[in-house]
Amino acid sequence: xxxxxxxxxxxxxxxxxxxxxxxxxxxxxxxxxxxxxxxxxxxxxxxxxxxxxxxxxxxxxxxxxxxxxxxxxxxxxxxxxxxxxxxxxxxxxxxxxxxxxxxxxxxxxxxxxxxxxxxxxxxxxxxxxxxxxxxxxxxxxxxxxxxxxxxxxxxxxxxxxxxxxxxxxxxxxxxxxxxxxxxxxxxxxxxxxxxxxxxxxxxxxxxxxxxxxxxxxxxxxxxxxxxxxxxxxxxxxxxxxxxxxxxxxxxxxxxxxxxxxxxxxxxxxxxxxxxxxxxxxxxxxx
Amino acid sequence: xxxxxxxxxxxxxxxxxxxxxxxxxxxxxxxxxxxxxxxxxxxxxxxxxxxxxxxxxxxxxxxxxxxxxxxxxxxxxxxxxxxxxxxxxxxxxxxxxxxxxxxxxxxxxxxxxxxxxxxxxxxxxxxxxxxxxxxxxxxxxxxxxxxxxxxxxxxxxxxxxxxxxxxxxxxxxxxxxxxxxxxxxxxxxxxxxxxxxxxxxxxxxxxxxxxxxxxxxxxxxxxxxxxxxxxxxxxxxxxxxxxxxxxxxxxxxxxxx
Numbered sequence: 001x002x003x004x005x006x007x008x009x010x011x012x013x014x015x016x017x018x019x020x021x022x023x024x025x026x027x028x029x030x031x032x033x034x035x036x037x038x039x040x041x042x043x044x045x046x047x048x049x050x051x052x053x054x055x056x057x058x059x060x061x062x063x064x065x066x067x068x069x070x071x072x073x074x075x076x077x078x079x080x081x082x083x084x085x086x087x088x089x090x091x092x093x094x095x096x097x098x099x100x101x102x103x104x105x106x107x108x109x110x111x112x113x114x115x116x117x118x119x120x121x122x123x124x125x126x127x128x129x130x131x132x133x134x135x136x137x138x139x140x141x142x143x144x145x146x147x148x149x150x151x152x153x154x155x156x157x158x159x160x161x162x163x164x165x166x167x168x169x170x171x172x173x174x175x176x177x178x179x180x181x182x183x184x185x186x187x188x189x190x191x192x193x194x195x196x197x198x199x200x201x202x203x204x205x206x207x208x209x210x211x212x213x214x215x216x217x218x219x220x221x222x223x224x225x226x227x228x229x230x231x232x233x234x235x236x237x238x239x240x241x242x243x244x245x246x247x248x249x250x251x252x253x254x255x256x257x258x259x260x261x262x263x264x265x266x267x268x269x270x271x272x273x274x275x276x277x278x279x280x281x282x283x284x285x286x
Numbered sequence: 287x288x289x290x291x292x293x294x295x296x297x298x299x300x301x302x303x304x305x306x307x308x309x310x311x312x313x314x315x316x317x318x319x320x321x322x323x324x325x326x327x328x329x330x331x332x333x334x335x336x337x338x339x340x341x342x343x344x345x346x347x348x349x350x351x352x353x354x355x356x357x358x359x360x361x362x363x364x365x366x367x368x369x370x371x372x373x374x375x376x377x378x379x380x381x382x383x384x385x386x387x388x389x390x391x392x393x394x395x396x397x398x399x400x401x402x403x404x405x406x407x408x409x410x411x412x413x414x415x416x417x418x419x420x421x422x423x424x425x426x427x428x429x430x431x432x433x434x435x436x437x438x439x440x441x442x443x444x445x446x447x448x449x450x451x452x453x454x455x456x457x458x459x460x461x462x463x464x465x466x467x468x469x470x471x472x473x474x475x476x477x478x479x480x481x482x483x484x485x486x487x488x489x490x491x492x493x494x495x496x497x498x499x500x501x502x503x504x505x506x507x508x509x510x511x512x513x514x515x516x517x518x519x520x521x522x523x524x525x526x527x528x529x530x531x532x533x534x535x536x537x538x539x540x541x542x543x
Binding site: 156 | 399
């Protein structure tokens, strides 16, 4: 595109972001401040993720963008088109073909490989934000690894609800050292963070923080010995492809209580259907 | 019992023209209750904050003998070590329990926090311990899952004490623990503190303006006036036979009921 640098951001900005990324990879789970730029989309739409993607994108890369697991939602479509126009890179909806995957709120069902990078959009990078209002104090807590209050929150959940009632943005310990927010992915996806072969980068644009999990790093979801972490999913099969092991979205289909549970990962669902898997609702429709 | 737990030499601190501490020495032996008395603004709370390492002094040194028997310079300790000390081996009881408690966390969670900060990761055992401590401070364990805001002032203060003592500290700093409570509640709380301290062998530095509290709890008293220690000694000796004019004034101004 004429008048713009490759992938929109100027090279100096990319350099600054790459420096922050290097530092973030060197200290897994530690939040590194960076000079977040104004981007042509509103805060909360992925300004952090889009800057990280711009900084790591090369001409040979193949980009996939998902929002809540779907390739065809507004946020995913517009960010994918943004990079197709400003960087001219190839885009795809297939997880296996992508080299860079920018995501909001999900990790693809298909296991990622060593030659892939996944970029998370993060609204609130500070996992202690709801417990401690002062950022000066939360930084001190990270520095001294004082994470007792987070366990107090889990304790309160068990006391009140009988189980740990965090269904998304479930706090994790990275490499046995830093408490980290995994971004608002469902707790269902937390086990995928652990020992993932792909490089995981996290960008928070409004909060101006970058953090990362290098490949094959231990990531543990916080829990108690007698109340271990459990990934939860809706107890149904996907209505379209019949999958019983994927994360499901609940879709209201009429005003008489009709419901459809479908894979939130659209690529996963389409791949399975192409391979001949048929779910109950899809069968009934035929 | 011949080694001091905490000793301070030559503590001085001034806030601009105001002298808060002037060349204060203090000593505390294991299992002993030391009361610091004096009127408002005499430097009692400042001394407590300096002794506990929360405020740095202009001059002087505070030594603490850790459980391994090594002497630690409280103000030269690295921040992580000092914070660890405050979380485990030391406790701090504030005048206003709301300063210390988490008001949006249940009573059990409040008591369990220090355990979890020390790495306890077994929900059932944390609850058992919390329940035992609530009983020790005479709070019905059935109130364990209630929010502190539903507790009375006296209960809040007892909850704060349970929260502080749960890690079995060797040294507790108390800043007017009975302030702001009515007289009957004060009496009960004093009785509780006295029993717990005696049973657990905790050393206490107690700041109070109330000579009756000092007489009831403390073995030794330090009287402060304008940042200086004007008189110190055994509680009964100081309060029954005050030598310094200021102490005589303090003792004579207590209302006799």
